[in-house]
Amino acid sequence: EPEVTQTPSHQVTQMGQEVILRCVPISNHLYFYWYRQILGQKVEFLVSFYNNEISEKSEIFDDQFSVERPDGSNFTLKIRSTKLEDSAMYFCASSEGWETQYFGPGTRLLVL
Amino acid sequence: AQTVTQSQPEMSVQEAETVTLSCTYDTSENNYYLFWYKQPPSRQMILVIRQEAYKQQNATENRFSVNFQKAAKSFSLKISDSQLGDTAMYFCAHAGYSTLTFGKGTMLLVSP
Numbered sequence: 001e002p003e004v005t006q007t008p009s010h011q012v013t014q015m016g017q018e019v020i021l022r023c024v025p026i027s028n029h030l031y032f033y034w035y036r037q038i039l040g041q042k043v044e045f046l047v048s049f050y051n052n053e054i055s056e057k058s059e060i061f062d063d064q065f066s067v068e069r070p071d072g073s074n075f076t077l078k079i080r081s082t083k084l085e086d087s088a089m090y091f092c093a094s095s096e097g098w099e100t101q102y103f104g105p106g107t108r109l110l111v112l
Numbered sequence: 113a114q115t116v117t118q119s120q121p122e123m124s125v126q127e128a129e130t131v132t133l134s135c136t137y138d139t140s141e142n143n144y145y146l147f148w149y150k151q152p153p154s155r156q157m158i159l160v161i162r163q164e165a166y167k168q169q170n171a172t173e174n175r176f177s178v179n180f181q182k183a184a185k186s187f188s189l190k191i192s193d194s195q196l197g198d199t200a201m202y203f204c205a206h207a208g209y210s211t212l213t214f215g216k217g218t219m220l221l222v223s224p
């Protein structure tokens with residue numbers, strides 16, 4: 001059964017450093033998403049991406065964040081200058097239409 | 113804006129028994145989907161069941177079923193014959209066009 005994959009599974013970085021989180025969505029899906037979950041809290045929407053552009057973003061997704069689909073398979077989330085409060089689990093999701101999103105296993109980001 | 117409320121932070125049930133997790137939501141959209149996701153200790157988000165708002169029939173997936181009350185904006189999850197592997201955080205989510213809005217989750221503990 002096809003699934004969303006994410007790399008790395010864990011990332012530790014120093015405050016101020018740039019990080020790139022990678023995702024490979026399910027191959028026939030057209031919609032891609034990033035969510036984050038701070039430890040002990042609910043999952044929060046960051047951004048959605050369709051047809052090679054951002055379709056929607058939340059207030060969390062400020063200028064420090066960017067997304068890219070550099071080739072036909074990868075979907076990346078870049079955090080330009082990480083802050084302590086960026087420590088969270090980051091989930092990538094994809095969907096064929098807008099209805100049902102399938103999540104990857106997540107990347108656990110720790111900013112020191 | 114959509115909101116999803118899960119009023120039970122924690123629930124416990126014994127193996128083989130039945131448990132119901134509650135969820136209410138608020139939405140201004142006519143066409144939407146509702147989901148239950150399971151998050152085990154590995155923190156992966158696993159789709160358990162989905163309900164299309166325009167369908168009156170309650171969705172069922174093996175031991176998992178929902179009670180969808182559209183007028184009351186209620187969407188509860190029933191787990192029958194609970195198993196130890198059902199121990200997880202359960203998130204209710206609403207999908208309006210594009211984004212998922214999650215509740216805060218209910219931690220379900222299944223004991224022998």
